[in-house]
Amino acid sequence: MGAHLQELTQALLKAAKVAGADAADAMAVDGTSVHVDVRNGALEQAERSEGIEIGLRVLIGKRQAVVSASDIRAETMAAMAERAVAMAKEAPEDPHAGLADASQLAADRDATGLDLVDMGPEPEPAWLKEQAQRAEAAAKAVRGVSQVQGASGGWSRTGVWISASNGFSAGYSRSAASVSCTAIAGEGLGMERDYDGDTRIYASDLRSPEEIGTQAGQRAVERLNAKKPPTGHYPVLFDERISASLIGHLLAAANGASVARGSSWLLGRLGEQVLPKGIDLIEEPHRVRVGGSRPFDAEGLATKRRAIVEDGMLTGWTLDLASARKLGLESTANAARGVSAPPAPSNWNVSITQGVKSREALIAEMGTGLLVTSMIGATINPTTGDYSRGAAGLWVQNGEVTHAVNECTIAGNLMEMLTNMILANDARLHLSRPTPSILVEGMTLAGA
Secondary structure, rough: HHHHHHHHHHHHHHHHHHHHOOOEEEEEEEEEEEEEEOOOEEEEEEEEEEEEEEEEEEOOOEEEEHHHHHHHOHHHHHHHHHHHHHHHHHHHOOOOOEEEEEEOOOOOEEEEHHHHOOOOOOOOOOHHHHHHHHHHHHHHHOEEEEEEEEEEEEEEEEEEEEEEEEOOEEEEEEEEEEEHHHHEEEOOOHHEEEEEEEEEHHHOOOOOHHHHHHHHHHHHHHHOEOOOOEOOOOOOEEEHHHHHHHHHHHHHOOOOHHHHOOOOOOOOOOOEEOOOOOOOEEEEEOOOOOOOOOEEEEEEEOOOOOEEEEEEEOOOOOHHHHHHHOOOOOOOOOOOOOOOOOOOEEEOEEEEEOOOHHHHHHHHHHHOOOEEOOOOOOOOOOOOOEEEEEEEEEEEEEOEEEEEEEEEEEEEEEEHHHOOOOOEEEOOOOOOOOOOOEEEEEEEEEEE
């Protein structure tokens, strides 16, 4: 993988220089994936894909342009470079565009120690089919499940290489295996659906398909006979499956691109409390065998562990080179990109301090309120942090789950929600962003 992709990126850089670019960087990505769907015990669909994509960014002074293609012939790369240079000459000037200085580039570019790819043989489609069949059978065995919408098994391996005219050249591979199942409970207009699934770098680390299918079925049955909850102010407990979305809103507001545009509800809050005291939000790009890990970012800078929030206080922004220059700061090595777009800031693995109580303990203590297990839609004001989402889940009465609820809306303000939240201890630590269930007091609930 590496040698071929490296050759392609070097050929793109050479073509860019011939076409008249002042500077350039290139990316090459190749991948193989297999996906199998099962329904009623039989193979419903099997797909296999293999492909390669290349991308080139050229700079003419402070003007830049990006082109991409899936054709790797020499004549195509020459045409790409000529087109990119022509586009850059017509592009508006961006005083913050530019490659990293050579002194900024990562010295250690080896991803081997991160264990991001299973170098074993590609799994047979028959094995993926068997995993999906076992998950489907387990879901059907759950009392109350009327049918299984589908069960799937998948596998992929992807390689990426980045080279730039500043001397950077490195790449790595990553793999992923997955099993998922979606179950349906009930009949007619009373049907409810839910799912479960697992994705790991190594297929051997996957949870058993029986556990996945059973969990999907039980979750679907839990949602039967749902009612609209009462309207009012109630505590809301975000289940571990969806609680990461709350932290995602905080990460989005701390993104340097949003901050530089002035469209973040965290503006002016550096050094202020944004989470409860004692809570840290840590970015860890070097976690072994975790999908969000990487040794360097898309601009060739060395990634490193950093605190986004420490003891509840916001410590800094997530920055690539361009957003850092706009803000007069240093990049945090968080540039991400694809073959068809320039770099932009993005987070890697992020973990938050877990609480000491279980989800069950928080349910018992919350009194009367809503346990949210799924959400749809979103109205988030990026400037004020006002929050509103459709929700469904389970109603808690006097500390006990009593029945399913749906067709309701939960609303609040993210700053108030996050600074007053209580965290459980049930995060799945193998995830790139492990987040436990989160209890938020006094949210507005609009139901019946």
